Structures are given as C-alpha cells and as structure tokens.
Amino acid sequence: MPTIRDVAKMAGVSVATVSRVINQSGYVNTKTRAKVLHAMKHLNYKPSTVARGLAGKKMHFIALILPDISNPFFSELARAVEDVAQQHDFTVFLCNSDNDDNKEANYIEVLKKKNVDGLIISSNTFNEKDIESFRDDKIPVVILDRSIINEGYSIVRSKNREGARLAVHHLLEHGCRKIAHISGPQKTDTGRERLYGYEDVVKLFSWYDPTLIEEGQFQIEGSDIALQNLLRRHPDIDGIFAGNDLMALGVLKELRKQGLRVPTDIAVCGFDGIMLTKLTQPTITTVAQPIYQMGAKAAKMLVQKIRGEQTGSQLFEFEVKLIEGESTQRNHCKNS
Template structure:
C-alpha cells in the first residue's frame, strides 16, 4: 500500500507539499498540484482515514519523545508531563530517541500506527515532513523545549536568548573581565538562541574574539573538554557561561582538576536549573527554566486539543530567572 512518502518521492516534492494538496491547506502552484494528483492516481494512494477515525475514539494515551532520559532536565520535564496527564486520566508512553533521526522516525511511524491520541516532541529532529505526516494522520502535537524553523504546531519553550543575556550580564557584574561561552549543538535552535544571547552582550567589548566560544555538546564530557581547550587558548579567562547545566558541571570538574579555583579565579554559570546544580561544590549559579511548568503546560494543552476544548496553536515562551550561588561569588579588585 502506497504511503504519503511514496507519493512525495515519486512526485519530487516534500511530504508537506503532498499534505497541502490533500488537505487543500496552504499554497501549492497549479503545476505541482497537478503532478501530485497524477502520482496519487498512479499509486492509488488513499489517505489514512482509518487512523483519522480511530483518532476520534480516544485511547487516553499520549506519547513523549525525549532526546535522552540521562539529562536530569528531561527527567524533570517527564515527571511534569506524567503528573499533569494523570490528573486528566491520561497515560504517557515515554520514547528515548538518543537524538537519533532514525530512531525518532521509527517512533513517529509506530505511534501513528498505534493510534496515540497525541504526541509531545522534546527531541531535536522533527522536520516539516514529519510534521506533515503527523498532521495527515490527525494526531495533535506539541513541541516542547524546541522551536521549529517551519511548521504549524504548538510550541512551548523558554526565553533562551534572554536567559543567556542575564547570565553574561551577571558574570560581568561580579567583576569578570573576559567571559567565554561553552555552546550546545548548533543544529538545535535552543543552543543557537543561547549563543545569540551571549553574543548580544559581548560582541562589541574590546576583549571578545570568536575563539572564546567552544562546543560542549550539552554534556558533562563536552564541558570538560571545552574548558581544557579554553584554558590553553585563553589562560586569562575569568568567567564562563555554559549553555546548559551539564556542561557547567563538566566545566567545574575540569577546573578543579586543573587546580583553578571557582569562583576565586574563574566564575561559572550554567543554564536550566536542574537539581544537580545544588549538589556541586561550590553550588552552581544557573539560569533556571520553569521546567515543571513547561512540562505541565505542554501536557495540559495537548490534552485540551485531544479532547476538543481548543483548536488553537500556541507559541509560548516562558520566563527564566537567575539563581545566584557560590560559583559566581562577587569579587573585589
């Protein structure tokens, strides 16, 4: 049986274009529409009306696709989603993708076949074609802690660039004279926004240079490696803004190993506000997201859509706040 992807491939267009032709939603030029319709007839493609009808017979189950359960940030998000879903009588299926496109694609395919009521997607690779397939099957979707470059779906995330600016301004206010940034993977818009916030503050300062930005891959190991490279290239750096708390923890461990005192010699700030930032010595200053509220809002909004209480697409950015702790104690010169 032909699928929407088969039609798109044969017609030489995206899945999203086929979806627009089928649903008469969005602009498609006449020649492209005619070509798509011709392929639909040739392949005898029939939209999945069974899935659509079954979607109206609610299963009471939603799915949460995560990049990794090993990051405490996503563990805390998961708890909020589960608590909120349970309060409305829904069960949550957790899918750990390890940020692998193939695994995420497999989950999407399996979930739409199992007629899940809705999906919360907190992983990184959801694209326009995946969104078209999900919409074509009539499955409500909320994207959590990520932003799509294109696509018409609800998104709930934090004010990442604003939070990054708060972090860098705080480091400068404590007396730092040269602040570096350990950045997350730049294929993630979340990481891009935090890097942009750092640049907004430092780009016109006399000491700034591009080599003060190092990749850390949102991991403890990445934070360690970035600090080792940073200290070799810039031994005079005295402030570090890490794009998430795991990288900040890795940076702290590396600084201790190198005999560099925090905050006496280098001040350090992370981003997320996970509980582990209170377990380090010194405790880590961090830009805290409203993690529980983010997960709860995503679950409740999705369930409202599943149950027909709203058909509104929501694009919500939640506030962030700086939590000042021992890793950025104010210094005097």
C-alpha cells in the first residue's frame, strides 16, 4: 500500500507539501499541486480520513439535517447530496430531526464536536441561533429547500410561490369553481410561500373565503382530518390544492373513503413531484421540483465553500413545472 512518503518521492516534494495539498491548507503553487495530485493518482494513494482530520482539524465529513427522511422528497435530496459528496471525497452524516427542535439542537451540538467540514440543513424547526453558531465556528452552511431571515447564508430552493400559482391556475382551467387549500406548516417559509401563491390567484374570485384554507403538516397523517374540516365548512368545493404530494395522497384516500370521485367530483393537485404520484389510482397532478438537482446543487455549493472557492452568500432558485396526472383531467372550461 503506497504511503505519503511514496507520493512525496514521486512528486519530488517534501512530505509536508503533500500534506498541505491533501488538507488544502497553506500555499502550494499550481504546478507543484498538479505534480502531487498526479503522483497520488498514479500510485492510487488514498489519504486516511482520520489522519487528515488530525492534521487539518477537518474530517472530510458533511452533515445533512432533514426533517423527515420517510418523505420521498427528502430521501431524493439525501441521495443527491451523498452522490456529489462522494465525488469530492466527502462522507455524509445523515441526521433525521423528525421535526423535533430539541433533537435538531442536539444534532448540531454533536456535529460541532465532530469537526464536520460543513452543514446542509433543511428544517421545519429552524433555530437560527443554533445555525449561527456554525458560522461563528467558521463552518460553512447551506440552507436547502428553506429560507432564513438573516443575511449571509447560501440558499438552494425552488420557486414555491410561483409553483402554487401554477397549480391553482391549472385547477381553474380544468373547470374547478371553488378551490380549497391544505397548506403546509405556517412556521415554514415553504408552507407560507405556497399558501401565498394560492391566495394570489383565488382572492380575485367572489367565492374565496379564508376558511377554504386548512393547515396540514406535510404528511399523509392528518390530511384526512384537514379535508373533513374543509368539506364540513364548504361541501361544494370541487378542487383541492395540497401543499405537498404526501398530503395529496392523504386527500385521495379520504375522498375515496367518502365516496367522492376524483377528478369528477373533486380535482386534486399536489406539489413536489415525488414518484408516488405516478403510482396512485388515479395518478396525481403535481407541481414538480427538480429534487435531485436541488440536492446536488446544495452539495456542490457547500464543497466550494469548504475549499474556499466561493465566499459570501448565494441564492439559487430552481424553476418548477406542472406535471398533469389523472387527478385533474376534467372538462376543460375556464372558470368565470
């Protein structure tokens, strides 16, 4: 097995120079760095992660905090982050907070002690003070699928408000004349932005009433109760925009239970674009986010920050698109 001394000998440099290249610390000119990297590749030399951590206070670990790994949306994000991290020789710590702010805070404390190189976080229970402590320790942070009030953070997300408008316009164009919304948690900007997008469109109609909105939790569980509440208040609704696909799945199940036909009686549209929307009967119309690309972008952005190739804050918003399923295929007639 080749050693760091073998690399140094082949490259014609000192062991200390090879160490600086491996740990990305200290100055090494471009020509010398290229020689070292060539020698490492030629010898198939794989530096010890532990040794790098001891030498440079870095362990080549990226932490990823997600609110609910059982949601296929977050599973796809995690897969993308891991794929990109591995390409750049980083290992990912996956932390599932279960929407529990105490659990999330504990993760953050542990991760700081583990000398992680950077953090990607997508959280329903943001505590900006905890996240700020990472920056105080000079650990780069990227916010994924969420926003944050404080400036100076890099954020990767999609155009949630625009996507919500797209969903509601689609329901109107397919003959719906009274559309309700099961929103995501209003403590999350994702839930709020999709609600705002819904309101941007429906507030123009005489039938609109704030009681056409029922808050959900971005989960299948509870969406049945939300739908029951909406139907009790407004038995004449004929369209539902669910704040994410999991809630749309719950709506579909509850409508079937109540003997209501989709889309003939009530049309349903979700948001996210997870694979499950293609497996239901009927298939679900959804506003699709480029989930894998979002996770990959966040990981690339974090790696650049760790390597000092990018400083300062960035905001990257992905476009969304509506994918029509069977759940909205009614008579095409404009609402009036």
